[in-house]
Amino acid sequence: MYRLDCAESGAQEIGFIYTSLLAVLLLSAVTMAVADVLKGNHTFTAQEEVEQVGVRLQQLVEELLAMVRAYPGIDATMSIPAATEEHGVLYTVIGTETGLKVVSKAPVGGRYTADFPLAPATAIEGKVYSSTSYIVVQYDATSQVVTLTAG
Numbered sequence: 001m002y003r004l005d006c007a008e009s010g011a012q013e014i015g016f017i018y019t020s021l022l023a024v025l026l027l028s029a030v031t032m033a034v035a036d037v038l039k040g041n042h043t044f045t046a047q048e049e050v051e052q053v054g055v056r057l058q059q060l061v062e063e064l065l066a067m068v069r070a071y072p073g074i075d076a077t078m079s080i081p082a083a084t085e086e087h088g089v090l091y092t093v094i095g096t097e098t099g100l101k102v103v104s105k106a107p108v109g110g111r112y113t114a115d116f117p118l119a120p121a122t123a124i125e126g127k128v129y130s131s132t133s134y135i136v137v138q139y140d141a142t143s144q145v146v147t148l149t150a151g
Contacts, residue, residue, distance in 0.1 A: 047109065055114075057093060058100065061137055064078050072141075076139045077139075079151050092130070095125045100148070105130075133151065135149075136148070
């Protein structure tokens, strides 16, 4: 009888260890799944924020160039408040020869590129970060360049 009790006790201990191990594995799998969902959600938020900033800046530059086309030879300046670190998204705006590019620095993965007619300008120059309070867009008639600066 004594040996039977020991065998049952050993089987119970093995069953307890097995059940505990399954519970730990199940909890770690759920934790990993939730972490992946949250990471994907944060990356999606970064993409949305970058696109919103890019569209606002593209519209601002197009309005500035429309004003320059209407009044040739003028130096024009416009500014908008930067979407400073909304939802924890940090980004960089970069001027290019064909338009502008917005790239998220944290979290990585958000990108927006806009190529549009720049006439009479020849390029957009400068780099602005999300930590600035205003983004200033300036057209210089002599160099025919649109410049992005922090304001």
